[in-house]
Amino acid sequence: MSLRDDVAACFTDRYGEPPRFLVRAPGRVNLIGEHTDYNDGFVLPMAIDRDTWIALRPRDDGAVRLYSMLHEEEAALALADLRHGEGWPEYPAGVAWALQEAGNALAGWEGVTGCDVPLGAGLSSSAAFELAVARSFAAVSDLAWDAPAIARLCQRAENRWVGVNCGIMDQMISAVGRAGRAVLIDCRSLECEAVPLPPGTAVVVLDTATRRGLVDSAYNERRAQCEEAARAFGVPALRDVSPAAFTERSAALAPTTRRRARHIVFENERTLEAAAAMRAGDAQRLGALMDASHASLRDDFEVSSRELDLMVDAAQRIEGCLGARMTGAGFGGCAVALVEADAAESFSRRVAADYAAAAGRELSIHICRAAGGAELVRPEPARSRP
Ligand code: GLA
Numbered sequence: 001m002s003l004r005d006d007v008a009a010c011f012t013d014r015y016g017e018p019p020r021f022l023v024r025a026p027g028r029v030n031l032i033g034e035h036t037d038y039n040d041g042f043v044l045p046m047a048i049d050r051d052t053w054i055a056l057r058p059r060d061d062g063a064v065r066l067y068s069m070l071h072e073e074e075a076a077l078a079l080a081d082l083r084h085g086e087g088w089p090e091y092p093a094g095v096a097w098a099l100q101e102a103g104n105a106l107a108g109w110e111g112v113t114g115c116d117v118p119l120g121a122g123l124s125s126s127a128a129f130e131l132a133v134a135r136s137f138a139a140v141s142d143l144a145w146d147a148p149a150i151a152r153l154c155q156r157a158e159n160r161w162v163g164v165n166c167g168i169m170d171q172m173i174s175a176v177g178r179a180g181r182a183v184l185i186d187c188r189s190l191e192c193e194a195v196p197l198p199p200g201t202a203v204v205v206l207d208t209a210t211r212r213g214l215v216d217s218a219y220n221e222r223r224a225q226c227e228e229a230a231r232a233f234g235v236p237a238l239r240d241v242s243p244a245a246f247t248e249r250s251a252a253l254a255p256t257t258r259r260r261a262r263h264i265v266f267e268n269e270r271t272l273e274a275a276a277a278m279r280a281g282d283a284q285r286l287g288a289l290m291d292a293s294h295a296s297l298r299d300d301f302e303v304s305s306r307e308l309d310l311m312v313d314a315a316q317r318i319e320g321c322l323g324a325r326m327t328g329a330g331f332g333g334c335a336v337a338l339v340e341a342d343a344a345e346s347f348s349r350r351v352a353a354d355y356a357a358a359a360g361r362e363l364s365i366h367i368c369r370a371a372g373g374a375e376l377v378r379p380e381p382a383r384s385r386p
Contacts, residue, residue: 003051003053003114003115004022004024004053004377005064005117006069006114006133006233007020007022007053007055007069007112007114008055009115010055010058010067010069010087010110010112011055011111012370013180014067014112015057015110015269016068016352016383017057018059018288019055019056019112019140019378020057020058020375021054021055021056021110021111021130021140021376021378022053022055022056022351022377022378023053023054023055023135023136023137023139023214023219023374023375023377024051024052024053024054024055024132024375024377024378025052025127025129025130025131025132025134025135025163025174025373025374025375025376026047026048026049026051026117026124026174026177026371026372026373026374027044027047027048027050027051027052027053027117027118027121027123027124027127027128027174028045028047028048028124028127028128028170028173028174028177029045029046029048029203029205029327029336029368030043030044030045030168030169030173030327030328030336031044031045031046031182031203031263031274031286031290031327031336031338032044032271032274032289032290032293032325033045033268033270033271033274033287034267034293034297034301034325034326034327034328034330035170035222035263035264035269035297035301035303035329036187036239036264036268036269036271037169038166038167038168038187038223038226039187039226039230039237039238039239039268039318040187040188040236040237040238040239041188041237041239041263041264041267041268041271042184042185042186042187042268042271042272042273042275043169043173043184043187043271044096044182044184044185044274045169045170045173045182045183045185045280045375046072046173046177046181046182046183046193046197046203046368046371047173047174047177047178047183047370047371047372048117048123048168048205048325048364048366048368048369048370049118049369049371049372050114050117050118050123050128050330050368051115051116051117051128051132051369051371052114052115052117052125052128052129052132053113053114053115053132054066054111054112054113054132054133054135054136055111055112055113056110056111056112056139056329057109057110057111057138058107058108058109058140059107059108059109059110060108060165061080061108061320062078062079062080062105062107062108063074063076063079063110064079064092064096064108064109064110064230065077065078065111065296066089066092066109066110066111066112067111067112067113068088068112068113068114069113069114069208070088070113070114070115070119071087071088074087074311074365075088075092075093075351077089077092077093078205078370079096079100079106079108082096082097082100085317087337088129088151088162088251090162090338091126091129091130091133091157091162092133093161094130094157094158094160094162094237095130095133095134095137095153095154095157095331096133096362097145097157097160097385098153098154098156098157098160098161098340099134099137099153100163101156102153104137104141104143105141106137106140106141106359107137107140108140109135109136109137109140110146112124113129113132115128115129118207119306120333121207121211121333121334122328122329122330122332122333122334123205123328123333123334124173124174125288126158126164126170127158127170127171127173127174128164128174130154130157130158130171130174130208131150131151131154131171131174131175131373131374132203132374134153134374135374135375135376136306138150138376139376140380147175147176147374148172148175148176148190148192148375150169150175150219150292150374151168151171151172151174151190152168152173152190152205153235153291154171154174154175155167155168155171158171162164164216164327165216165220165223167187168185168187168190169185169187171186172185172190172192172368173185173373173376175373175374176192176373177370177371177372177373178194178370178372178373179369179370179371179372180196180197180280180369180370181194181195181196181197181370182194182195182197182370183195183265184271184275185343187239188216188239189306193275194245195275195278196278196279196281197211197278198252198278198282198283198286198338199281199283199371200282200283200340200341200342201283201308201338201339201340201341202338202339202340202341202344202367202368203336203338203339203367203368204309204337204338204339204344204347204348204351204365204366204368205327205334205335205336205365205366205367206311206315206324206332206334206335206336206337206351206355206363206365206366207333207365207366208305208307208308208311208333208335208355208359208361208363209307209361209362209363209364210267210305210307210308210332210333210361211332212305212331212332214242215329215330215331216333217331217343218303218331219329220386222301222303225257225260226231226238226258226260226261226264228257229253229258229260229264229273230263232252232322233245233249233261234288238264238265239264239268240260240280241264241265243265243266243269246261246262246265246266248361250262251317259299259300259301259302260300260301261289262296262300263296263297263300263301264301265370267293267296268292270289270292273285273289274289274290277333281370283322283338283340284322284332286322286323286338287322287323287324287338288321289323290322290324290325290336290338291316291323291325293326294312294324294325294326294335297325297326297330298326299352301330302333303326303329303330304326304330304331305326305331305332307329307332307359308326308330308331308332308333308335310337310355310358310359311324311335311351311355311363312324312325312326314351314354314357314358315325315335315347317354318347318350318351318354319343320339320340320342320343320344320346320347320357320358321337321338321343321347322337322339322340322342323337323338323344324336324337328358329334335353345365348365348367351363351365352365
């Protein structure tokens with residue numbers, strides 16, 4: 001049975017009837033454009049075929065009750081009196097808070113959620129959960145589904161309610177993902193362009209099986225360093241610094257700030273170039289840009305880790321691998337490789353063996369398809385609005 005069927009069956013068991021609504025929202029992998037989102041820059045992620053699902057029906061008492069199959073417990077919220085709690089229920093509470101704060105009148109609901117996005121791996125299980133919750137509220141409350149606006153509110157939930165200072169990439173791609181495409185997102189205007197994966201390639205996600213507690217503080221430190229660099233250049237964000245301006249004027253910056261800024265300025269360029277390579281179907285060029293992105297994240301932005309470097313190094317040496325890099329915030333989690341589709345299986349076997357030998361750890365591998373963004377799966381949207 002698929003996860004979708006499991007979630008629907010669990011709902012039917014608990015409530016004695018099939019769910020009125022079924023929604024899903026995907027996790028993501030970022031092909032290139034790392035740490036650029038909070039610099040108002042460009043990112044090029046794709047939504048992946050791993051999702052959070054919610055099966056639900058409306059309630060008329062302003063309450064939300066959500067059973068998590070993963071945590072085997074139920075969370076209860078009162079929409080008129082949202083309070084902070086702990087753990088996973090903070091996400092639905094935060095999304096309810098952000099939607100209401102923006103002036104949306106929310107109805108209550110009850111349901112079941114399940115998720116096959118690996119947790120804490122840097123594949124945006126939190127954004128998938130937030131978007132699935134938002135999609136559920138939209139279904140029962142009859143809200144218009146404006147994907148970028150909802151993504152912004154979910155980011156706000158994470159920043160202000162959950163307390164994680166993330167950028168907009170993860171929520172955006174979970175909202176606007178397109179089957180078979182990556183999406184070039186301008187994180188300032190939220191303009192999006194779907195770009196096809198080069199023909200004959202596959203995207204392989206390589207989970208180093210390492211998780212670092214350090215991520216939050218280091219992430220905030222990088223943000224502060226980028227803001228400091230933008231101030232030094234006299235611009236609102238590093239997005240506004242061209243490579244030429246950087247080369248001309250960066251000598252005045254302190255060495256660390258300069259390296260952080262260099263990563264962002266050139267990563268933005270690489271991301272735009274990667275989108276152009278994808279439009280042209282140039283897999284070699286895309287792969288080379290991914291390799292360059294990793295080197296910059298490792299040496300200038302310093303957010304890689306020993307295991308990520310070993311993994312990327314192992315991947316890049318294998319025939320059929322066009323490019324590889326760490327993906328997401330860094331310090332652990334996943335790398336992403338672009339490989340020739342015919343070689344995907346043999347690549348996966350080799351990289352698993354080589355990484356195990358080098359790092360002394362097992363990895364998990366996901367060969368991912370690019371998937372669509374958050375959606376109401378049942379009933380279909382057209383039929384839900386008479
Ligand atoms: C995390 C954040 C994103 C982005 C990436 C790094 O995934 O949630 O907003 O900043 O790190 O690119």
